[in-house]
Every structure is written in C-alpha cells, then in structure tokens.
Amino acid sequence: MRKKSVKLYNYTSVLDEYYNALISKKGISRLKNMHIPVSDVFYVQKAIEMNTGVKYSLDHVERAMYLEGHLSASDVLDPYVPRGYCSYDNT
Numbered sequence: 001m002r003k004k005s006v007k008l009y010n011y012t013s014v015l016d017e018y019y020n021a022l023i024s025k026k027g028i029s030r031l032k033n034m035h036i037p038v039s040d041v042f043y044v045q046k047a048i049e050m051n052t053g054v055k056y057s058l059d060h061v062e063r064a065m066y067l068e069g070h071l072s073a074s075d076v077l078d079p080y081v082p083r084g085y086c087s088y089d090n091t
Contacts, residue, residue: 014058035077037062040070060085 014036021030037058045061048054056064063083066076073079 037077038071038075041065059083 017034018031018036021034024030041058041062044065045056045058048056048061059077060083062071062076063085065071066073066079
C-alpha cells in the first residue's frame with residue numbers, strides 16, 4: 001500500500017495565502033484545502049517571538065500546543081502525523 005502524502009502548510013502569513021488562493025485558477029479548491037490555525041496559535045507564536053526573539057512556524061507552534069494538550073485533534077492539521085521537530089508518542 002502507498003503511504004498517504006502529507007502536505008504541511010509552510011506559509012507564515014495566512015492572510016497572504018488566503019489572498020493568493022483567491023486569485024489563483026484553483027481558488028475554490030485551494031481555499032477548501034487551506035488550514036487556518038485557531039487564534040490561540042497566533043497569540044502563542046507572537047508571545048514566544050516577543051520573549052525569546054525566535055519566530056517558530058505556525059505548524060510548529062500548533063503541533064507543540066497539541067502535544068502539550070492545549071489543542072484538540074480537531075484543531076490541528078494532520079494531528080497523528082509526526083513532524084521532524086516535535087517528538088511523537090502514540091501510546
């Protein structure tokens with residue numbers, strides 16, 4: 001069996017991605033497939049950046065918040081797919 005290919009969102013500006021989807025030829029399908037994190041992810045990302053000077057990607061922050069129990073699986077893009085930057089325990 002083939003493994004499902006996972007496409008993580010790598011954009012840093014959700015608004016830019018939204019507008020790019022609107023003007024693209026595949027606008028509707030691109031908008032339907034677009035993942036927008038819950039607002040808490042944006043606040044945490046900004047707080048980390050202000051306190052440490054490090055700007056993590058939205059996916060990284062969202063994933064860390066999920067693994068720490070601050071987000072439910074329904075709030076996360078592909079919650080059961082491990083990332084290279086966060087550890088994952090399926091037990």
